[in-house]
Amino acid sequence: VKAKLTEKPKQRQNKQKKPDIHVYVPPTKLKEMFILEFEDKDGSVFKTSVCKNDSASAIAQRVGEERNLPCDYIAALEERLEYEIALRESFESDPNS
Helix, strand or coil: CHHHHHCCCCCCCCCCCCCCCCCCCCCCCCCEEEEEEEECCCCCEEEEEEECCCCHHHHHHHHHHHHCCCHHHHHHHHHHHHHHHHHHHHHHHCCCC
C-alpha cells in the first residue's frame, strides 16, 4: 500500500485534446464622421461618407477619378478633407472647447 502511494500517477500521453473553438468576431463598425456632398458642373450631386480611419488623399483620388476632376481640384479637395477630418477629430477628443 505504501509503495502505491509513493508511486507517481501514470500520465496519460495519448489523451486527445479538443480542437480550439473558433469564436465569431464581427467586423469592426466604421465610425462615420461626416458625409461629403458636392455638386458637379452638370448639376448632379455626389455624396460619400467619410469614416474615422479614412485617408483624405484616398477619398480625394477616388472622387476625382469618378468625376474626372482636374489635378488642381483633387489637391484642393484633399486639403479641404484633411481640414474637416482634423476639425472633427479635435471636437471628438475635446468636446468642451
